[in-house]
Amino acid sequence: MQDYSFKPVAIIETPFREKFAIPRQAGIVTAAKGRVVLHGEAAQPECVEGLEDFSHLWLTWVFHGVPQGEWRPRVRPPRLGGNVRVGVFASRAPFRPNPIGLSVVKLDAIRIESGKAVLEVSGVDMMDGTPILDIKPYIPYSDAISDVSAGFAPDAPENKLEVLFLPEAEAALQARSDGDSVRELIRALLAPDPRPAYKQAQTEGEYGMLLYDFDLQWRINGNRAEVVDLRASK
Amino acid sequence: MQDYSFKPVAIIETPFREKFAIPRQAGIVTAAKGRVVLHGEAAQPECVEGLEDFSHLWLTWVFHGVPQGEWRPRVRPPRLGGNVRVGVFASRAPFRPNPIGLSVVKLDAIRIESGKAVLEVSGVDMMDGTPILDIKPYIPYSDAISDVSAGFAPDAPENKLEVLFLPEAEAALQARSDGDSVRELIRALLAPDPRPAYKQAQTEGEYGMLLYDFDLQWRINGNRAEVVDLRASK
Incomplete structure (x- = not known):
């Protein structure tokens, strides 16, 4: 099957400089702020026109710290205590056939800095320096599914400490x-x-x-x- | 910036053999059924173990009919009548810097056919034969955002005919x-x-x-x- 090759449109700056610190999913730590710094042709201010009408965005990104090819058919999600295995596609683990991450973040502000677009966002769950492949508006009628069953991760992790x-x-x-x-x-x-x-x-x-x-x-x-x-x- | 290259993990079979027929977003035409046929190492049944506990999935895919590099900073979304422009990142248009699509579909059944995993899904909005890059569970606490503003696409398209x-x-x-x-x-x-x-x-x-x-x-x-x-x- 044919390969597909993508060039990042942006780099995200986040507070997280090591894996240990990163929240397990986007959105749950609203105090986690990031800056999506657009790059090259995608940084033209025209590319983000109208984005201010949306409160939330999808970011598609690359687990760039994960060497490609390092995945197994089954993984141990932390939510299951780390000792039960599920299929890699039943998890959001970084070690997957294509190390693609997906996060919804809140859009706080759009800035134009030296003619280039920068998005200020919150609720991020990526390592500092993560390459962003795509930015899309969050569209509630297709994305916010209310009647869902969600296996081992129905609710946000609770506060224990x-x-x-x-x-x-x-x-x-x-x-x-x-x-x-x-x-x-x-x-x-x-x-x-x-x-x-x-x-x-x-x-x-x-x-x-x-x-x-x-x-x-x-x-x-x-x-x-x-x-x-x-x-x-x- | 470094390029990232991905090999599809699956091909999706859908009813749609031309662009005209495709619903504008995933999920809204629940009668649109598809089969995600996994491929290569990703087709091992172990890779989808536990997926049956989730009712909905994210598919990350490639607009494979769209020649790469054919994008403009601004597009005319059909929801705005086709004559108002917005930035490409404020739209889900196929002509974007990286032609990546994102859809939530309902998981109807998991089949193992000749030892390979096949997912039966509904609510699809891809062309028949679309390459799938990744499959993730839909996790409501991070993905179903209730308090959203969504510009020009707050509600599903209405029935006109x-x-x-x-x-x-x-x-x-x-x-x-x-x-x-x-x-x-x-x-x-x-x-x-x-x-x-x-x-x-x-x-x-x-x-x-x-x-x-x-x-x-x-x-x-x-x-x-x-x-x-x-x-x-x-």
Whole structure:
């Protein structure tokens, strides 16, 4: 069968610099903001005319960190505790025959910067630097299906941890101009417990997570996630 | 920017052998049935294990009839009467920088035929023979957005024509084992008036439409679509 080749129309900038930090689906962490920076001919402002009438967009993108060809017929979705297998097409796992991702995001603003279109969006679930193949309007009459059965993932992941900011972390947040939105993002990322399923029974442990320009230091203390500090990183 | 190359995982068989016949979005013509025939390594039955728990699927596909590179920054969506332009990314037009289509379809059945997976689906809006790049479960908590504004396409196209089957057409339908579902499909395709916007003011005219193995002959008579005959074609 013939191959099809695509050139990205944009790169998305997100807070997520490593896989561990990324929300499991788009939309659920509304504090996760991104910038879709259009590229080449697709960056002409004409290409996004009228997009301001839509509140939500589909982004089709590439799991660019995943080497092509590395997939198995069955995967273990985190929602099933990581030890039950389902077919790769019954999952949204990144390791799939074609590593294509699909996310609905909220469109917050359209900017024209040096003559090129940039979309400010929220609810993103991609790694920083992810190549975007296509942008489409979200059309409720065809996309918002109300009468659905959805196997192992009927509802959003629940919040399992209380999130507490320790004094040093709080001071670091207050020193940032974007402190409030970063605090909200950290809370939303840690509350559902981002640890792999096999680690979630552990009631202590120290973790790091690369977000924006810092390394988030946090630890588990019983059923609390304690944010220890935000350390500058590069 | 780096190109990404994908090999189709499946081909979809649909009733639609020409563009004119294709519903404007997936899901709205539920009588439009298709068969997603998986291919190569992706056809292993393991790849679709657990998919039976989901009622709806996302198909990511290629507008394979569209020559690559043939796009303009602005397009004229049929929903705007065909004479207002919007940016290509504010539309779902096939002529876009990467000719990628996205459709949610209903999963009716999973079959294993000669050891290969075949998905029976309904609500399709692709040309017969369209290459499928990816299959994902529809997950309501991330995909079904309820509070949406959607510019020029807030609701499904309305039905504009009454559809009447003339005796010869009715006889041809009754001679088919799939006559009832074909009748329902024809009604659903003609009622919203598939003619291009600039022709919709015309109160007469004869048309043909290639569906399945026949050429559908129909005509406009005032605000009625009269189905004249189903002629064998090849």
